[in-house]
Amino acid sequence: MIRVIKPGLQTTVQDEGRFGHYAIGMPPAGAMDNESYAVANLLVGNRRGAAALEVTYMGPELEFQTDTTLAICGADIPPRINGDLIPTWEAVNVQAGDVLTFDVLKQGVRTYIAVAGGIDVPVVMGSRSTYTLCGVGGYHGRTLQPGDVLHQAAEQARTPKLGVAIPAEWRPQFPSVLDVHVVVGLYSYRLLEDSLNEFLNTEWTVTPEANRIGYRYKGVRLNFVPRNQPFGAGSNPSNVVDCGYPIGSIQIPDGVEPIILLNDAVTGGGYATVATVISADLHRVAQTRTNQKARFVAVTVEEALHRRRQKQQRLAEIESFLEA
Amino acid sequence: MHMEPRYTYGGDEFLFAELAEEMSLEANFRVSAITQHLKNKELSGVVDICPANASYMVRFNPDVLSAEKLLAEMQNSDRTTSQSSRVHLSARVVDVPILFEDPWTREALMKARDRHQAPDSTDIEYAADINGYATKEDFIQALVGAPYLVSMTGFVPGLPWCFQITPRNRQIEVPKYVRPRTYTPERAFGFGGAFACIYPVQGAGGYQLFGIAPGPIFDREQRLPDFKESMVFPQPGDIFNYRAITMEEYEALRAQVEQGNFQYRMTSVEFHPDEVISDPEGFSRRALGGLYGD
Structure with missing residues (x-):
């Protein structure tokens, strides 16, 4: 007890x-x-x-x-x-x-x-x-x-x-600027090309809103492709017809501050998601705190799977090390 | 003509399929048919199949099932179910009482006027006005005038997105709050975009607030008979008929909830999607006839 x-x-x-x-x-x-x-x-x-x-x-x-x-x-x-x-x-x-x-x-x-x-x-x-x-x-x-x-x-x-x-x-590293590997996709086509580039090239700062639900970052304002919004989507250009949110997905309500959704997050809603943090990097995000810096680095799904296997191998090696 | 869904990755554990950019009954029935077909395959390595309004996503374990294999299965389910006349759906039809303009949501919305498009009116006055209704009463009549398809669940456990089964030109659309409220009472009835919803638990929210439901959406202790199988009541594909009630009925129903004997009045209906799309009013009459026995 x-x-x-x-x-x-x-x-x-x-x-x-x-x-x-x-x-x-x-x-x-x-x-x-x-x-x-x-x-x-x-x-x-x-x-x-x-x-x-x-x-x-x-x-x-x-x-x-x-x-x-x-x-x-x-x-x-x-x-x-x-x-x-x-x-x-x-x-x-x-x-x-x-x-x-x-x-x-x-x-x-x-x-x-x-x-x-x-x-x-x-x-x-x-x-x-x-x-x-x-x-x-x-x-x-x-x-x-x-x-x-x-x-x-x-x-x-x-x-x-x-x-x-x-x-x-x-053991985990605590770098001063964390590279967060992401697969770009979902509704990334809603961002203007320049904004998608800025999303990937900006050094973002973790805001005080960083918890088990999600991490919010500040940096630069991003813009969405203007359009007549589809029926049911809501009026803001960052809105889409409400859909599912993958764990680790990144949304940017009104183009203002990107949010990574984490373990206790909402499972769906009406904001365009533009990328997803790879499964092997979510635990690194969880060790960053307010005012720390991060960059979103685009990788392919193959690279995401490679890093996933590396993480699994690391744990398997630790297990054999402890059994030896 | 059959539109090929747009497929995209959500990292290494999710595949996402968008059937249409805009909301429609057609798109949601397609989502239901495809996700049901996919579910029946019982694919090893599939963790979650999540139907949404005009899209769906699948969470999978890439160590067990490759994305290529899963994508091929998703495409196969799409093609197999693409003839909607062959798709047969079955739905629960549920009576969902709502007390409009109740004191609890009124208090919550009055505290959040600084976050609203129209600080000098209430949410329901604003929504009635921008949708072209002369009075609040006419607007409430439109809200309860036709049943809704539960087109998605989620956000928090059990929250139903409800899309009214009515021709496009009669559908209600409202913007969300300019900035979300920090407080919404449990069981608040809200509306945002083209969707009605009931908030399962107290929390933040950005939908316009019109009323409150006496019946729960989420029952953690699984105390009530309708929650024996699950903590949440709504299921995608349900048909909810919102019914305006008085404070007297609200209090009587709340007492039933407290005593643990509240049950939703419900029946079931079988239909082809084409029937609903071509004659929404006829379909609604048939579905509700079974529910209220007239």
């Missing part, structure tokens, strides 16, 4: 996400940096998909009421047990009565606390992930609060290997 003394800024239970319900408007939720989340689970010997805690900006204060093993991976927020620094990217044993706290965030945004067996909350529509907007899944559908008590599940497949740290080359 784990007792929440202080919840941190926004701590939620997340797993790989809720799949197969997008058509009714249910976004996947799930760990925003799914790579750090997966590594934390591997370190404590959990099965793929066990639920962990996603910490945002400011860490929680947790009291362990039983002996267990934990691993912390993701953003650089130095953790302490009973006041002493403990390593991240490594499995660590804790004892009943130990208290976990965090220092101030140094780099990145989100970190993951995996515990042996995973966090046990009811599985809702195939997932334990929290979708706070509608109160679905997770711990009572919400972010953690003081006094909450979390139970551990039995999703452990292997004995954790203590004292083995994940090498630096497999």
Whole structure:
């Protein structure tokens, strides 16, 4: 059992996400940096998909009421047990009565606390992930609060290997300007050619509106091809007849500020989407924060699939490394 | 003549197909037929099939199913269903009570006048005016004068986009707010572009607000009988008949919701898309005759 003394800024239970319900408007939720989340689970010997805690900006204060093993991976927020620094990217044993706290965030945004067996909350529509907007899944559908008590599940497949740290080359990089790889498409033909070029050549800045729903960027104003709007589309040239939004798709309402839709986003609406962040880069976006810079770099679908395989290989190598 | 859909990628996990740029019953019936056909194939590697108003998209796992293979299947479903006279659809016909000009949406819209095209009138007065109706009452009569096709669900879980089954020249169109509201009450009845909707949960929103529904759209606890199978009630392809009610009926229905015994009045109808497109009024009479038994 784990007792929440202080919840941190926004701590939620997340797993790989809720799949197969997008058509009714249910976004996947799930760990925003799914790579750090997966590594934390591997370190404590959990099965793929066990639920962990996603910490945002400011860490929680947790009291362990039983002996267990934990691993912390993701953003650089130095953790302490009973006041002493403990390593991240490594499995660590804790004892009943130990208290976990965090220092101030140094780099990145989100970190993951995996515990042996995973966090046990009811599985809702195939997932334990929290979708706070509608109160679905997770711990009572919400972010953690003081006094909450979390139970551990039995999703452990292997004995954790203590004292083995994940090498630096497999940990996330936090570049000052993030290259976000995108596949241009969907309604990209609605942008003027110059604007599409500007979209790809501008150094964008993350605005304060950057959360699990989406990331909004500021930079330059973009323009859409003028036209008589099709029936039902709405009056703004950035409007289209309401359609589905792919996860990671980028829309630019009124041409003002591009928005990347992420794990808790709306599943459809009436704005023209112009590109989609490749699946292998979504977790990198999730580690950027307000005022950080990003560029949208166009790639082919083949390149997107290549990067997807690279990411899968990275995880497979980490898994063999831990089993060796 | 058969129009080939426009196919495009949404990154490495989505394929998107647009059937038409403008909204029409024809386009939405095509979406229904294609997505149903595609669903019946039970393709391994397909994660979600998401029908929308005049387009649809498929989320797939490219490790299991290649985009080329999926695209070929989408094209095959399009060709196979392109003769609409051979397509047979079945729909639920649902009575959806609405209390127009209720105090809750009124409070929400009055707080957001600085985000609206017409700060000095209410949303319904503005919408009646720009659609050429002399009074609010005439406008409400037009809103409830013909049933709606649920042409898409989503945005948040369960939100139905509803397109009125009426000739184009009688269709209502309104702009969205200049800037979205930050607050919309749960179950608010709104209108934006050519679509009516009911907001399943409290939240932001940009549609004009006309009223509120007593019946829920989203039931997380799945307490009510209509929600036993799913947290959400609307399904694409449903036919919703909005019916204006009094505050007295609203309160009675809310009490039923609280007691856990509220149920939507509904029936089903079978039809060919051509019947609806060529004679929307005749079709509506037939569908509603089954619902209200007259």
